[in-house]
Amino acid sequence: MSQEKIVETIPVGPLGIIALESSKVMGQHVNDYLVEWRNARESEHKGTIAFYGYQRDSYLLNACCPRFGTGEAKGQIKESVRGADLYLLVDVTNYSMTYTVCGHMNHMSPDDHYQDLKRIIAAVGGKAKRITVIMPYLYEGRQHRRTSRESLDCALALQELTHMGVDSIITFDAHDPRVQNAIPLKSLETVAPNYQFIKAMLHNVPDIRFDSKHMMVISPDEGGMSRAVYFANVLGLDMGMFYKRRDYTKIVNGRNPIVAHEFLGSDLEGKDILIVDDMISSGESILDVATELKRRKANRIFVAATFGIFTNGLAKFDDAYEKGLIYRLITTNLTYQTPELLTKPYYISADMSKYIALIIDTLNHDNSISALLNPVERIQNILKEYGQGHFAN
Template sequence: MASLTIISPCNSSSSSLSSSSSSLFAGSSLSHKTVGYNQSRSRTCASNSFKCNLPQPVDIGNGKPTVPIVNERTLPKFLESARMETSVNRNGAKLKVFSGTANPALSQEIAWYMGLELGKINIKRFADGEIYVQLQESVRGCDVYLVQSTCPPANENLMELLIMVDACRRASAKNITVVIPYFGYARADRKTQGRESIAAKLVANLITEAGANRVLACDLHSGQSMGYFDIPVDHVHCQSVILDYLASKTISSDDMVVVSPDVGGVARARSFAKKLSDAPLAIVDKRRHGHNVAEVMNLIGDVKGKVAVMVDDMIDTAGE
């Protein structure tokens, strides 16, 4: 998942925008405001600055809503023109969207965009931590989309997703697509030492065996994770959403520098810099001494007095 941290030199404060862990997609602490994206939006570039007109963010509200979730809101104005005109796919199967507890606000916006109400589902936890899932409406013959990130708590959210898939399969859904904005365990995609598990493959097997027919994931840690699934995988990128967010800040490209937090992310950072009026690039040279432990050795590039935009596939500890 694309993640980004913006560091302003004015007040030495930083803010994070992350499709994996913050305000865009499926984070462990989702902000109550999310950034919408509309392809009809215009972006104008003049001199060395860039800007675009963005609608006001949708105010979903803080707190974890109880389930079943029923949409009683009116559609935001900026989504009116973007709504799908029908909730039936080309094959005549009815579309239904259900939300897990990881990111109900994102699920709500997806349902709005599709012109649907979120499906009614009862998800609860027993005293010993076991998860109970019951669909409260029929999905027989339907194309079902389950929106659930496997962000922290990763194990709990993953198990919830698997049980949701199983419930849909046993309820005779025609097709089950799992939408995973943040795909947990993606870092365990290969062996770096002897006797290690390749957990990304294990998770792919679990989702497939539970009964999913298709997976939609955002900005995977590595593209090879798609090959671990025996079912189709749609790998979407969130770069355009983040670029629009940055464009709304109307920061001159002369005052901005795109920073790659490590050598492995240089290609990603360079792609961002190119689309931000060829903003300059800086690279952090660091060494890892263990999980979540890194030491910065060198900083290649000039960041003094500039707004640093740090781009990575995920924000886990952010160096804390």
């Protein structure tokens, strides 16, 4: 969206960003972009009351969640939020943070981060004009439907947030976007970082070729088919998929164990492979898929996942890289990245801070973000810039 169109619409209210402790780094990057854009932006309306506080040195508000010795906490906002258009950033998977309970050290779980988010919303006390929660990894997103007598945690959380006064929730690559049915009268936007993946690969791998002769897109399971279909269509590539054969007679770690990965698709011998998924948890599935692809004589394997959680550490990925199983691993900075991960020779980080800043800037002016949610034009432009895909020679 052009800057001219943005500036000719009145902001919903003075912009305020509350980056919870889990998202402090991302919040700072987003704030830097917004300060730079708004200081460079010229508008004949700048002096009017509707644009009051439009250009500031920082849009980050001072908020915290101090804890008592018992581990209980409270939310505090240390400046006025009356009439503000608030954006709350939270990373519920940031396990690097700790707190003490009666002298014992605890690492913060998604439950703790979600509770802190509610505390900050409660501290706002209904004084803000509008509250938007930006929660890249959707809390309990994998517990979105019932398979037996069990809780529907994601739906409960969404309803709880909207009942507390949240107007809209923005998440990235929700495990199943249909969970928005839990809050049909409120907005839940699920954003995909497709453009950022392609941009990161073009920037970091000079000899990559996005065409059907040299590359193929693979979905590691049937649930991620739509993601792979999108990449295949936009980039003009062939597509294949694996489906997981599970043993439904057993339950291991809360799920049915995978017996084998079966492949559906055309010949992939000698082609680079792009595996796209929403998240890497332990990474076992992705590495099993990579092994199967190599068995079918695939060339370089690129793995792109929105969230890199790496619950079992990076040793398996180091080993896979050394054996030539994977060539590059791309995840976003939407969730916590360990310093160790950032030093890995095979790792590429896709920066999402500018994208989030664009979404906030556009929404603050009450403009449509539909163009930002469907980045086909931007993907075509960057392919053209690099002479790739349809634009090769």
